[in-house]
Amino acid sequence: MKLFSKLIGVVALLALTACGGGGYFGDSPISGAPGGEAAGSADPNSVAYFNQTIGDRVLFVVDEHTLTSQARATLDDQADWLLRNMEFNILVEGHADEQGTREYNLALGARRAASVQTYLISRGITSGRIRTVSYGKERPIEICSAESCYSQNRRAVSVISAGPGA
Numbered sequence: 363m364k365l366f367s368k369l370i371g372v373v374a375l376l377a378l379t380a381c382g383g384g385g386y387f388g389d390s391p392i393s394g395a396p397g398g399e400a401a402g403s404a405d406p407n408s409v410a411y412f413n414q415t416i417g418d419r420v421l422f423v424v425d426e427h428t429l430t431s432q433a434r435a436t437l438d439d440q441a442d443w444l445l446r447n448m449e450f451n452i453l454v455e456g457h458a459d460e461q462g463t464r465e466y467n468l469a470l471g472a473r474r475a476a477s478v479q480t481y482l483i484s485r486g487i488t489s490g491r492i493r494t495v496s497y498g499k500e501r502p503i504e505i506c507s508a509e510s511c512y513s514q515n516r517r518a519v520s521v522i523s524a525g526p527g528a
Contacts, residue, residue, distance in 0.1 A: 398399035407447055409522045416443050420478065424459075427473035434456040439476060440520055443486035450525060453521040454478045456496040460505075462507070464498060473495030478518045491525065 404411040412418065420433035429437065444452060456475030458467035471525070475494035483489055504511035 375511070377437050381433075409450070412440070412443055412520075412522055416440055418521070419517045419519045421513065422474055422518070424512075424516065425470070427436045427470065427477045433478075434481065438485065438522050441487055444482070444487050444491070445485075449524050449525050451491045451493070451525045452482070453523065454482075454492060454494045455501075455519040456494065456498075456522060457501060457515055457517045457519065458499050459515040460499045460502060460507075461512065464500075467498035468496050469498075474518045478520070490496055 392510055399514045404414060406415075412439065420436050422433070423430065431477075440452075444450065454475040456471030456473070456478075458470045458474075462470075472494070475496055479489075479492050479494050501517070502511070502515045503517075510515040
């Protein structure tokens, strides 16, 4: 029954996100708490809690795919959440800023996603629960020719979904 309730919540959240009109341009398709709830009021086992409180993304330095200490701290929290919520899987999206060629940025995004995947596996998440994809520079969340925008686009985003046994 609890699992069914979570599944209904995820489906409702997806429906609300689809109706939000904000589109899907670099953000996770599952984001925000239902009904505009504050981050602190979300169920600690919910996707909204994961996105808002734990954090669904880590940032990278220019032309790097190594994890910063801040990224590792976020991924530690993600791994703990995933270990407590075994019914969820994760898709790690690798992204790059707009500088460089399409091919270079796709490869860099893939390396960033793989770094996150490797780290989560080292923290006890089974490889079968993690998929990766690279979008390179194709899905920026900030668009401008300044470091403030570039730095937000150098990221890996963890997208949570219900697993096959859920």
